[in-house]
Amino acid sequence: MIKLLRILAALALIGVVVVLLLIFLPHHLTEPQEDLAADWTPEEGQGEYAMILGDCAGCHIGADGTPFAGGQPIDSPLGPIYASNITPDPEHGIGEFSLDDFRAVMYDGVDEEGHDLYPAMPYANYRKLSERDIRGLYHYFMEEVEPSSNEVTETSLMFPFNMRFGIRMWKWVALSDPGFEPPFGDEVENAEMLNRGAYLVEGPGHCGACHTPRNLIFAQKGFTAEDSEFLTGGVIDGWTAPDLRQEGTQPQDWDQVEMARFLATGRNAHAGVSGEMELVVQYSTQYWTENDLLATAAYLDEIGHDVARESDAEDDVPSLSEEETVTLLGDADPEMALGPRLYLDNCNACHFSDGRGAANVFPQLAGNATVTAPVPRGLVQTILEGAELPSTEAYPYKLRMPGFGWRLSDEEVAELATFVRNAWGNDAGAVTAADVAGIRSAIEDSPEGHGEAAD
């Protein structure tokens, strides 16, 4: 007994020492990835463009729209994490950060006082930024952004996640090597363009932060296309960020021009953007240069897997072919089941009985990843609340789908959703009334998030 107590005491002591080391041992910070002269300055506009590529505005915009004033909560399962004020205000912003302090945030998730930052700030992906982009960003935030004295609410997650030194251990296992390695050699045709696409997607664009699945400790399962799970679909804020790589997914069916168009305008002949992706388009990709959009599209095309992944949805509902669906909806049989009847009454006018919608206006529901996602939140939330395509420079008007949550019961939404998930060749699991009820209350409970920042 006494021996056991001694062992426990020893273990507790080791625990305390480890914690103290975690708190007081200085961080090992990543070196610059390129030696640039101390007086190197970015070209005019380069820093602002790096900011656009990284979508810094999407998260760091102030509640009243003040650029980079911070304060918007990023919803996390552990509570809201507030985005910092990153204007050059010396007291409330990052005015006191040196270039090295700034790089430590972007590469290592460490602030100027040595605190570890939550990975809601996507430094796991920004670790691939070039030194030129880091310098450009630093110059932009210090010289071109107006200081704001907005004081951001302090993030306080529940215990033990409020202890920031825990993030340090997480980073040891969750981060990849810093720096970007161009994956394509000269023997590949178009290598320069493909490498630019790889840089944009893996680095500043941080597409993997949402589109790559995460493991049990919430680390991204891969940061480059060498990892087979990179960009094969993740979940963000309850929505599925679809697989972008597998054969048979929508993006692999689109040609490169259509992909570039989707990123530039939030819509193309097949799809309309929604959920968190809407903000990506609104603050970031719509302003990317044509060359960068095409490079991204070429890279995504190049890294497509040529084998279709087996569907992991529990298949409890028979799937109807496109022809069977069109016939069923066209017959207007009085005995028609509830799902298709609700579709005819509520959806058919815009999305049509062939489920193909209208190019650039009403998205196609056949083969649509939001419709057939393993977690149906995106589809159900769209039915309940409606959706709006963002206004972009190419399409300045906003297009709205009305919400149906006020007139359809949970049961009805479930029947309708199950129908569209299995019509026109779609083949996905049923949605239950309990799923719908859960999603309704999750929407009501979610704090004014990232998502609302746009309005």
Ligand code: HEC
């Ligand atoms: C997905 C949302 C998101 C994006 C995109 C994002 N950030 Fe952040 N950022 C955050 C959050 C949240 C924090 C605060 C993290 C914490 O408190 O641990 C933060 C913290 C920071 C900090 C630390 C500030 C301080 O006072 O400690 C800096 C600097 C920063 N971000 C710069 C940027 C830049 C530059 C970009 C664009 C290249 C960017 N962020 C993009 C969410 C984001």
Ligand code: HEC
């Ligand atoms: C903040 C999270 C987030 C980030 C970052 C993000 N996406 Fe998305 N993306 C989503 C979500 C959620 C959807 C599903 C909603 C939709 O289809 O509009 C989506 C949808 C898409 C689609 C449509 C897929 C389909 O099958 O309809 C494409 C293509 C896409 N994203 C590409 C990208 C690229 C390229 C990047 C990086 C430049 C990126 N995304 C960054 C969350 C994100």
Ligand code: HEC
């Ligand atoms: C008045 C026309 C209209 C009606 C009626 C309508 N929609 Fe939509 N729907 C749209 C528009 C416009 C969008 C694009 C908005 C967006 O994606 O942000 C859209 C988007 C969607 C999306 C998201 C597609 C994607 O790629 O992200 C789904 C799913 C959807 N509708 C399903 C339905 C269902 C189910 C019904 C019937 C309950 C319905 N819609 C009724 C116009 C309509």
